[in-house]
Amino acid sequence: MQNHLANHLSQFGKLSEKDSNLIANNTTLVNFKAGEIFVEAGKNVNKVGFILSGVFRYFFYDKEGNEITSLFMSENDFVTNINSFYEYIPSSGTIVAETECVIILISRENWELFSKEIPSWNSILQTITNKALLTKTNFQRKLISQDATTSYLDFLKQYPTIIQRVSLIHVASFLGITKFSLSRIRKQITLE
Amino acid sequence: MQNHLANHLSQFGKLSEKDSNLIANNTTLVNFKAGEIFVEAGKNVNKVGFILSGVFRYFFYDKEGNEITSLFMSENDFVTNINSFYEYIPSSGTIVAETECVIILISRENWELFSKEIPSWNSILQTITNKALLTKTNFQRKLISQDATTSYLDFLKQYPTIIQRVSLIHVASFLGITKFSLSRIRKQITLE
DNA sequence: GGTCTGAATTGCCAATTGGCAACAAATGTT
DNA sequence: AACATTTGTTGCCAATTGGCAATTCAGACC
Known part of the structure:
Protein backbone atom coordinates (compact mmCIF):
# COMPACT_ATOMS: atom_id res chain seq x y z
CA MET A 1 0.00 0.00 0.00
CA THR A 135 12.60 16.59 18.63
CA LYS A 136 16.12 15.26 18.41
CA THR A 137 17.78 18.31 19.95
CA ASN A 138 15.20 18.41 22.72
CA PHE A 139 15.81 14.80 23.60
CA GLN A 140 19.57 15.15 23.39
CA ARG A 141 19.41 18.15 25.69
CA LYS A 142 17.94 15.93 28.39
CA LEU A 143 20.69 13.38 27.91
CA ILE A 144 23.27 16.09 28.48
CA SER A 145 21.93 17.43 31.73
CA GLN A 146 20.20 14.46 33.39
CA ASP A 147 21.46 11.44 35.29
CA ALA A 148 21.54 8.11 33.50
CA THR A 149 18.47 6.61 35.16
CA THR A 150 16.29 9.55 34.18
CA SER A 151 17.65 9.39 30.64
CA TYR A 152 16.78 5.72 30.37
CA LEU A 153 13.24 6.31 31.64
CA ASP A 154 12.85 9.16 29.15
CA PHE A 155 14.04 6.83 26.41
CA LEU A 156 11.35 4.31 27.31
CA LYS A 157 8.73 7.06 27.15
CA GLN A 158 9.90 8.52 23.87
CA TYR A 159 10.70 5.26 22.07
CA PRO A 160 8.55 2.65 23.83
CA THR A 161 8.72 0.09 21.04
CA ILE A 162 12.42 0.36 20.29
CA ILE A 163 13.75 -1.17 23.47
CA GLN A 164 12.46 -4.66 22.63
CA ARG A 165 13.87 -4.56 19.14
CA VAL A 166 17.49 -3.44 19.43
CA SER A 167 20.48 -4.55 21.46
CA LEU A 168 20.89 -2.86 24.80
CA ILE A 169 24.45 -2.02 23.90
CA HIS A 170 23.12 0.32 21.22
CA VAL A 171 20.63 1.87 23.58
CA ALA A 172 23.45 2.45 26.05
CA SER A 173 25.52 4.13 23.36
CA PHE A 174 22.54 6.27 22.35
CA LEU A 175 22.14 7.39 25.96
CA GLY A 176 25.84 8.08 26.34
CA ILE A 177 26.47 5.44 29.02
CA THR A 178 28.16 2.04 29.09
CA LYS A 179 26.28 -1.22 28.67
CA PHE A 180 27.31 -2.03 32.24
CA SER A 181 25.65 1.08 33.62
CA LEU A 182 22.53 0.43 31.59
CA SER A 183 22.35 -3.12 32.86
CA ARG A 184 22.60 -1.92 36.46
CA ILE A 185 20.00 0.78 35.92
CA ARG A 186 17.55 -1.74 34.48
CA LYS A 187 18.15 -4.07 37.41
CA GLN A 188 17.63 -1.25 39.86
CA ILE A 189 14.32 -0.31 38.21
CA THR A 190 12.90 -3.83 38.29
CA LEU A 191 13.76 -4.10 41.99
CA GLU A 192 11.75 -1.02 42.89
CA MET B 1 24.27 49.02 7.48
CA THR B 135 25.40 21.79 13.83
CA LYS B 136 23.56 21.81 17.12
CA THR B 137 22.77 18.10 17.13
CA ASN B 138 26.33 17.23 16.13
CA PHE B 139 27.73 19.28 18.97
CA GLN B 140 25.23 17.94 21.48
CA ARG B 141 26.10 14.40 20.44
CA LYS B 142 29.66 14.99 21.58
CA LEU B 143 28.48 16.33 24.91
CA ILE B 144 26.52 13.12 25.45
CA SER B 145 29.31 10.67 24.83
CA GLN B 146 32.49 12.52 25.84
CA ASP B 147 34.08 13.32 29.18
CA ALA B 148 33.74 16.84 30.53
CA THR B 149 37.27 17.99 29.71
CA THR B 150 36.93 17.01 26.06
CA SER B 151 33.55 18.74 25.92
CA TYR B 152 35.03 21.93 27.28
CA LEU B 153 37.88 21.87 24.78
CA ASP B 154 35.37 21.28 21.98
CA PHE B 155 33.38 24.23 23.23
CA LEU B 156 36.44 26.46 23.01
CA LYS B 157 37.02 25.30 19.46
CA GLN B 158 33.43 25.70 18.33
CA TYR B 159 32.64 28.95 20.14
CA PRO B 160 36.04 30.59 20.66
CA THR B 161 34.69 34.07 21.27
CA ILE B 162 31.83 33.14 23.57
CA ILE B 163 33.88 32.05 26.56
CA GLN B 164 35.12 35.57 27.30
CA ARG B 165 31.67 37.06 27.06
CA VAL B 166 29.39 34.93 29.20
CA SER B 167 29.46 33.67 32.79
CA LEU B 168 31.16 30.34 33.28
CA ILE B 169 28.10 29.08 35.12
CA HIS B 170 26.18 29.29 31.85
CA VAL B 171 28.93 27.54 29.94
CA ALA B 172 28.88 24.79 32.57
CA SER B 173 25.13 24.42 32.19
CA PHE B 174 25.48 24.32 28.41
CA LEU B 175 28.04 21.53 28.73
CA GLY B 176 25.91 19.63 31.21
CA ILE B 177 28.34 19.89 34.11
CA THR B 178 28.46 21.88 37.36
CA LYS B 179 30.27 25.15 37.71
CA PHE B 180 32.56 23.39 40.19
CA SER B 181 33.61 20.79 37.65
CA LEU B 182 34.16 23.43 35.00
CA SER B 183 36.31 25.43 37.39
CA ARG B 184 38.44 22.37 38.13
CA ILE B 185 38.74 21.48 34.45
CA ARG B 186 39.94 24.98 33.62
CA LYS B 187 42.47 24.86 36.41
CA GLN B 188 43.71 21.46 35.26
CA ILE B 189 44.15 22.75 31.71
CA THR B 190 46.18 25.80 32.71
CA LEU B 191 48.49 23.58 34.80
CA GLU B 192 49.41 21.38 31.83
C1' DG C 1 20.15 -32.57 23.01
C1' DG C 2 24.70 -30.40 22.54
C1' DT C 3 27.67 -26.76 21.04
C1' DC C 4 28.84 -22.29 19.72
C1' DT C 5 28.59 -17.37 19.67
C1' DG C 6 27.40 -12.95 21.00
C1' DA C 7 24.60 -10.39 24.42
C1' DA C 8 23.80 -9.26 29.00
C1' DT C 9 24.85 -9.45 33.89
C1' DT C 10 27.57 -9.20 38.05
C1' DG C 11 31.38 -8.29 41.37
C1' DC C 12 35.11 -5.56 42.35
C1' DC C 13 37.57 -1.48 42.19
C1' DA C 14 38.98 3.04 39.96
C1' DA C 15 37.97 7.43 37.87
C1' DT C 16 34.95 11.08 37.20
C1' DT C 17 31.71 14.21 38.58
C1' DG C 18 28.52 16.24 41.99
C1' DG C 19 27.24 18.65 46.42
C1' DC C 20 28.19 21.69 49.96
C1' DA C 21 30.53 25.06 52.78
C1' DA C 22 33.89 28.37 52.96
C1' DC C 23 36.56 31.61 50.79
C1' DA C 24 38.37 34.77 47.17
C1' DA C 25 37.80 37.71 43.31
C1' DA C 26 35.39 40.60 40.45
C1' DT C 27 31.62 43.72 39.58
C1' DG C 28 28.20 47.09 40.54
C1' DT C 29 26.13 50.68 43.63
C1' DT C 30 25.97 54.31 46.61
C1' DA D 1 36.34 54.51 49.09
C1' DA D 2 33.08 51.33 51.27
C1' DC D 3 29.75 48.13 50.76
C1' DA D 4 26.90 44.62 48.79
C1' DT D 5 26.19 41.29 45.24
C1' DT D 6 27.45 38.10 42.03
C1' DT D 7 30.83 35.03 40.15
C1' DG D 8 34.42 31.85 40.48
C1' DT D 9 37.55 28.77 43.28
C1' DT D 10 38.94 25.32 46.54
C1' DG D 11 38.82 21.49 49.99
C1' DC D 12 36.47 17.71 51.49
C1' DC D 13 33.65 13.92 50.88
C1' DA D 14 29.72 11.34 48.57
C1' DA D 15 27.38 9.59 44.57
C1' DT D 16 27.56 8.21 40.01
C1' DT D 17 29.54 6.06 36.32
C1' DG D 18 33.32 3.53 33.99
C1' DG D 19 36.58 -0.46 33.20
C1' DC D 20 37.63 -5.13 33.33
C1' DA D 21 37.29 -10.09 34.16
C1' DA D 22 34.33 -13.73 35.02
C1' DT D 23 29.98 -15.66 34.53
C1' DT D 24 25.32 -16.42 32.94
C1' DC D 25 21.91 -16.27 29.45
C1' DA D 26 19.66 -16.69 24.94
C1' DG D 27 19.37 -17.67 20.32
C1' DA D 28 21.47 -20.00 16.12
C1' DC D 29 23.11 -23.98 14.20
C1' DC D 30 24.19 -28.61 13.68
Missing part, protein backbone atom coordinates in the same frame (compact mmCIF):
# COMPACT_ATOMS: atom_id res chain seq x y z
CA GLN A 2 2.11 2.83 -1.35
CA ASN A 3 -0.45 5.44 -0.39
CA HIS A 4 0.61 5.10 3.19
CA LEU A 5 3.29 7.67 2.42
CA ALA A 6 0.90 10.15 0.79
CA ASN A 7 -1.49 9.71 3.70
CA HIS A 8 1.26 10.43 6.15
CA LEU A 9 2.46 13.50 4.26
CA SER A 10 -1.05 14.90 4.00
CA GLN A 11 -0.96 15.56 7.73
CA PHE A 12 1.46 18.35 6.99
CA GLY A 13 0.06 19.90 3.80
CA LYS A 14 -2.39 19.45 0.99
CA LEU A 15 -1.86 16.67 -1.53
CA SER A 16 -4.15 16.19 -4.52
CA GLU A 17 -5.23 12.84 -5.90
CA LYS A 18 -2.77 13.46 -8.69
CA ASP A 19 0.08 14.15 -6.25
CA SER A 20 -0.76 10.99 -4.39
CA ASN A 21 -0.68 8.92 -7.57
CA LEU A 22 2.57 10.48 -8.66
CA ILE A 23 4.11 9.39 -5.38
CA ALA A 24 2.67 5.89 -5.58
CA ASN A 25 3.89 5.43 -9.15
CA ASN A 26 7.42 6.63 -8.48
CA THR A 27 8.36 4.83 -5.30
CA THR A 28 9.13 1.20 -4.62
CA LEU A 29 8.78 -1.11 -1.66
CA VAL A 30 12.09 -2.50 -0.44
CA ASN A 31 12.74 -5.15 2.22
CA PHE A 32 15.72 -5.34 4.53
CA LYS A 33 16.88 -8.18 6.69
CA ALA A 34 18.34 -7.46 10.09
CA GLY A 35 21.95 -6.44 9.68
CA GLU A 36 21.64 -5.14 6.13
CA ILE A 37 23.07 -1.71 5.37
CA PHE A 38 20.90 1.11 4.04
CA VAL A 39 23.53 3.87 4.04
CA GLU A 40 27.23 3.19 3.96
CA ALA A 41 29.66 5.54 5.70
CA GLY A 42 31.83 7.49 3.26
CA LYS A 43 29.36 7.35 0.40
CA ASN A 44 27.00 10.03 -0.83
CA VAL A 45 23.37 9.41 -0.02
CA ASN A 46 20.98 9.69 -2.95
CA LYS A 47 17.87 8.10 -1.52
CA VAL A 48 15.32 8.50 1.21
CA GLY A 49 13.23 5.78 2.77
CA PHE A 50 9.93 5.97 4.57
CA ILE A 51 9.65 3.19 7.13
CA LEU A 52 6.55 1.00 7.03
CA SER A 53 7.91 -1.49 9.54
CA GLY A 54 11.13 -2.18 11.41
CA VAL A 55 13.93 -0.25 13.07
CA PHE A 56 17.02 1.34 11.54
CA ARG A 57 20.02 2.61 13.46
CA TYR A 58 22.51 5.37 12.60
CA PHE A 59 26.01 5.05 14.02
CA PHE A 60 29.50 6.44 13.50
CA TYR A 61 32.92 6.16 15.11
CA ASP A 62 34.38 8.81 17.39
CA LYS A 63 38.06 9.80 17.53
CA GLU A 64 38.87 6.92 19.87
CA GLY A 65 37.23 4.47 17.51
CA ASN A 66 34.21 3.84 19.70
CA GLU A 67 30.99 3.12 17.87
CA ILE A 68 28.42 5.81 18.72
CA THR A 69 24.73 5.25 18.04
CA SER A 70 23.07 8.60 17.58
CA LEU A 71 19.63 7.81 16.17
CA PHE A 72 16.96 5.16 15.88
CA MET A 73 14.36 5.38 13.13
CA SER A 74 11.17 3.32 13.02
CA GLU A 75 7.62 3.20 11.68
CA ASN A 76 6.50 6.46 9.98
CA ASP A 77 9.97 7.97 10.22
CA PHE A 78 12.03 8.87 7.22
CA VAL A 79 15.35 7.11 7.01
CA THR A 80 18.30 8.86 5.36
CA ASN A 81 21.26 11.01 6.23
CA ILE A 82 19.74 14.47 5.81
CA ASN A 83 23.08 16.21 5.79
CA SER A 84 24.56 13.96 3.15
CA PHE A 85 21.39 14.04 1.04
CA TYR A 86 20.96 17.81 1.04
CA GLU A 87 24.61 18.80 0.89
CA TYR A 88 25.78 16.16 -1.58
CA ILE A 89 28.53 15.04 0.75
CA PRO A 90 29.58 11.60 2.00
CA SER A 91 27.75 10.24 5.00
CA SER A 92 29.90 10.24 8.11
CA GLY A 93 27.97 7.30 9.51
CA THR A 94 26.25 4.08 8.65
CA ILE A 95 22.54 3.24 8.70
CA VAL A 96 21.80 -0.40 9.38
CA ALA A 97 18.55 -2.33 9.70
CA GLU A 98 18.28 -3.64 13.25
CA THR A 99 15.24 -5.77 12.45
CA GLU A 100 13.45 -6.92 9.33
CA CYS A 101 12.31 -3.72 7.70
CA VAL A 102 10.01 -2.61 4.92
CA ILE A 103 10.44 0.86 3.47
CA ILE A 104 9.05 2.97 0.67
CA LEU A 105 12.11 4.01 -1.30
CA ILE A 106 12.45 7.40 -2.99
CA SER A 107 15.42 7.97 -5.29
CA ARG A 108 16.92 11.43 -5.59
CA GLU A 109 15.56 11.65 -9.13
CA ASN A 110 12.04 11.02 -7.95
CA TRP A 111 12.52 13.26 -4.94
CA GLU A 112 13.35 16.06 -7.36
CA LEU A 113 10.41 15.08 -9.52
CA PHE A 114 8.11 15.40 -6.50
CA SER A 115 9.73 18.67 -5.61
CA LYS A 116 8.93 20.01 -9.08
CA GLU A 117 5.50 18.50 -9.61
CA ILE A 118 3.94 18.56 -6.16
CA PRO A 119 3.30 22.15 -5.06
CA SER A 120 3.34 21.42 -1.34
CA TRP A 121 6.24 18.94 -1.38
CA ASN A 122 8.98 21.29 -0.24
CA SER A 123 6.90 22.87 2.46
CA ILE A 124 5.74 19.49 3.78
CA LEU A 125 9.21 18.03 3.88
CA GLN A 126 10.62 21.15 5.44
CA THR A 127 8.03 20.91 8.19
CA ILE A 128 8.80 17.25 8.83
CA THR A 129 12.55 17.80 8.78
CA ASN A 130 12.31 20.69 11.20
CA LYS A 131 10.08 18.78 13.58
CA ALA A 132 12.39 15.77 13.52
CA LEU A 133 15.47 17.87 14.21
CA LEU A 134 13.79 19.80 17.00
CA GLN B 2 21.13 46.98 6.92
CA ASN B 3 22.57 45.26 3.86
CA HIS B 4 24.69 43.12 6.11
CA LEU B 5 21.73 40.78 6.35
CA ALA B 6 21.16 40.59 2.60
CA ASN B 7 24.87 40.01 2.10
CA HIS B 8 24.82 37.18 4.57
CA LEU B 9 21.75 35.57 3.04
CA SER B 10 23.19 35.77 -0.46
CA GLN B 11 25.69 33.10 0.54
CA PHE B 12 22.82 30.64 0.48
CA GLY B 13 20.81 31.74 -2.56
CA LYS B 14 20.32 34.48 -5.09
CA LEU B 15 19.01 37.86 -4.00
CA SER B 16 18.30 40.66 -6.46
CA GLU B 17 18.97 44.31 -5.83
CA LYS B 18 15.25 44.68 -5.34
CA ASP B 19 15.16 41.86 -2.76
CA SER B 20 18.03 43.44 -0.94
CA ASN B 21 16.29 46.79 -0.81
CA LEU B 22 13.05 45.25 0.33
CA ILE B 23 14.92 43.69 3.25
CA ALA B 24 16.74 46.90 4.11
CA ASN B 25 13.51 48.91 4.02
CA ASN B 26 11.54 46.52 6.20
CA THR B 27 13.90 45.76 9.03
CA THR B 28 15.10 47.85 11.93
CA LEU B 29 18.22 48.02 14.03
CA VAL B 30 17.60 47.32 17.70
CA ASN B 31 20.00 47.59 20.61
CA PHE B 32 20.02 45.48 23.76
CA LYS B 33 21.82 46.02 27.01
CA ALA B 34 23.24 43.05 28.86
CA GLY B 35 20.44 41.39 30.81
CA GLU B 36 17.61 42.56 28.58
CA ILE B 37 15.12 39.95 27.40
CA PHE B 38 14.53 39.26 23.72
CA VAL B 39 12.11 36.35 24.09
CA GLU B 40 10.05 35.75 27.20
CA ALA B 41 9.17 32.21 28.24
CA GLY B 42 5.46 31.47 27.88
CA LYS B 43 4.84 33.99 25.12
CA ASN B 44 4.49 33.40 21.41
CA VAL B 45 7.45 34.55 19.37
CA ASN B 46 6.60 36.76 16.40
CA LYS B 47 10.00 38.11 15.52
CA VAL B 48 13.41 37.05 14.37
CA GLY B 49 16.67 38.86 14.91
CA PHE B 50 19.91 38.72 13.01
CA ILE B 51 22.83 39.43 15.29
CA LEU B 52 25.30 42.12 14.22
CA SER B 53 27.14 42.12 17.52
CA GLY B 54 26.83 40.57 20.94
CA VAL B 55 25.79 37.29 22.50
CA PHE B 56 22.32 35.99 23.35
CA ARG B 57 21.57 32.98 25.51
CA TYR B 58 18.58 30.62 25.47
CA PHE B 59 17.63 28.94 28.73
CA PHE B 60 14.73 27.09 30.35
CA TYR B 61 14.00 25.32 33.60
CA ASP B 62 13.98 21.55 33.97
CA LYS B 63 11.59 19.57 36.19
CA GLU B 64 13.73 20.14 39.25
CA GLY B 65 13.76 23.88 38.62
CA ASN B 66 17.36 24.03 37.49
CA GLU B 67 18.15 26.63 34.87
CA ILE B 68 19.45 24.90 31.73
CA THR B 69 21.31 26.89 29.09
CA SER B 70 20.91 25.12 25.76
CA LEU B 71 22.14 27.63 23.20
CA PHE B 72 24.35 30.64 22.63
CA MET B 73 23.81 32.86 19.62
CA SER B 74 26.26 35.48 18.40
CA GLU B 75 27.41 37.47 15.37
CA ASN B 76 25.80 36.32 12.09
CA ASP B 77 23.44 33.96 13.86
CA PHE B 78 19.71 34.34 13.82
CA VAL B 79 18.14 34.75 17.22
CA THR B 80 14.62 33.46 17.81
CA ASN B 81 12.82 30.40 19.06
CA ILE B 82 12.31 28.50 15.82
CA ASN B 83 9.77 26.15 17.28
CA SER B 84 7.65 28.91 18.74
CA PHE B 85 7.94 31.06 15.63
CA TYR B 86 7.00 28.33 13.14
CA GLU B 87 4.40 26.53 15.23
CA TYR B 88 2.71 29.59 16.74
CA ILE B 89 3.15 28.21 20.22
CA PRO B 90 4.55 29.77 23.41
CA SER B 91 8.30 29.65 23.89
CA SER B 92 9.33 27.20 26.56
CA GLY B 93 12.43 29.21 27.32
CA THR B 94 13.84 32.69 27.59
CA ILE B 95 16.33 34.46 25.36
CA VAL B 96 18.44 37.04 27.12
CA ALA B 97 21.21 39.35 25.95
CA GLU B 98 24.41 38.37 27.73
CA THR B 99 26.29 41.40 26.43
CA GLU B 100 25.41 44.60 24.67
CA CYS B 101 23.87 43.48 21.41
CA VAL B 102 22.82 44.98 18.09
CA ILE B 103 20.39 43.06 15.91
CA ILE B 104 18.49 43.52 12.70
CA LEU B 105 14.89 42.90 13.68
CA ILE B 106 12.36 41.20 11.40
CA SER B 107 8.72 41.14 12.47
CA ARG B 108 6.50 38.23 11.50
CA GLU B 109 4.62 40.53 9.12
CA ASN B 110 7.78 41.43 7.29
CA TRP B 111 9.03 37.85 7.41
CA GLU B 112 5.85 36.87 5.56
CA LEU B 113 6.32 39.79 3.20
CA PHE B 114 9.81 38.54 2.36
CA SER B 115 8.47 35.03 2.01
CA LYS B 116 5.96 36.28 -0.56
CA GLU B 117 8.09 38.80 -2.43
CA ILE B 118 11.53 37.26 -2.42
CA PRO B 119 11.59 34.10 -4.56
CA SER B 120 14.56 32.51 -2.83
CA TRP B 121 13.60 33.50 0.74
CA ASN B 122 12.08 30.20 1.83
CA SER B 123 14.82 28.11 0.34
CA ILE B 124 17.55 30.28 1.87
CA LEU B 125 16.03 30.24 5.32
CA GLN B 126 15.36 26.53 5.14
CA THR B 127 19.01 25.95 4.31
CA ILE B 128 20.18 28.12 7.20
CA THR B 129 17.76 26.54 9.65
CA ASN B 130 18.78 23.05 8.67
CA LYS B 131 22.46 23.83 8.95
CA ALA B 132 22.00 25.40 12.35
CA LEU B 133 20.02 22.46 13.67
CA LEU B 134 22.48 19.92 12.29
